[in-house]
Amino acid sequence: MKGPQDYLTETDGAVEAHIRARLSEAFPEDGFLGEETGGAPRDQVWVVDPIDGTANFARAIPHFCISIAFVAGGEVQLGGIVNPALDETYLARLGEGATRNGRPIHVSETTDITATSFEMGWSNRRPLASYVAAQSELFEAGSNVRRGASGALGLAYVADGRSDGYAELHMNPWDCLAGLLLVREAGGVTGPFLSADGLAQGGSVLAATPAVADILSRATTIPLLAGRDLLPESQSRAQSLRIA
The missing domain is CATH 3.30.540.10 (Fructose-1,6-Bisphosphatase, subunit A, domain 1)
Incomplete structure (x- = not known):
């Protein structure tokens, strides 16, 4: 252990x-x-x-x-x-x-929250109350929530349409970077990770099929990514190039 x-x-x-x-x-x-x-x-x-x-x-x-x-x-x-x-x-x-x-592969086409099946990973790096509150809100909205105990596979299953969304309040980069790319390349949306210093510190993770991503985001308080997820220094370089 x-x-x-x-x-x-x-x-x-x-x-x-x-x-x-x-x-x-x-x-x-x-x-x-x-x-x-x-x-x-x-x-x-x-x-x-x-x-x-x-x-x-x-x-x-x-x-x-x-x-x-x-x-x-x-x-x-x-x-x-x-x-x-x-x-x-x-x-x-x-x-x-x-x-x-x-x-x-492609993310699911689910649009009805009462037909969704989300997965939530648990981390002892964040308060248990936050995890329970997020799950409760998703259950009350009509979703099914499960936990498979492999965050990387949970993300792969979102990309493959086997699950409608995955969220975890804290993940390490080795657990999620491959899966986040899979989801985005399969037509899904994610939260920020690299741009929130995830490569060095880890951070919250969200990935979902687009039609139900807002509901998962609200329940977990994990924001959705507006643009490309870049490391902070890469964002600065890109901004400098646009200004130039």
Whole structure:
């Protein structure tokens, strides 16, 4: 145990070591930021969660995944999420759409709140009362709310139309960057993350199909992203270019 409800297995370390070694061989100039071995944000950095959903994995529940994102120029350029138990691979590239096992995916077309199924992740980094209040508001609005204990897969399922929205009051970058790119490339909307210093500090996460995103945003008090989600310094560079 790394902390309350925070599991670690030998496999987490082994998977991260393997991924880190392979990325270092292929892209020796790039940085690396992993859940288990750490690292530091850089202009070009691979952000890796070797097992998201470790509590499920430790109990032989086949709902866990490997999440890998590549951040460059202040934006998430690539995202990959793999559930080896179901042999499902989600991939996205900025501006080029999202796929599952090579086939294009799209967020759901749900518009009626009483037909929605949202997922909310729980984090002990935020007050329990906030989590309960958000869930209560969603239940009262008529939504179904569940928790699968893998935030990365929760985001992938929004991109794939299996869920209408995902929210968590605090996530680390390795848990969510790949999934946020998947959702946006699959036609969904998200909250800000990189522009809120998420790469260094983590932060709140929201992703949803557009028609019901406002309801999820109000319940969780997580704002929706107005434009492209850039790192703060990249926003400054972009603003300077527009002024020039």
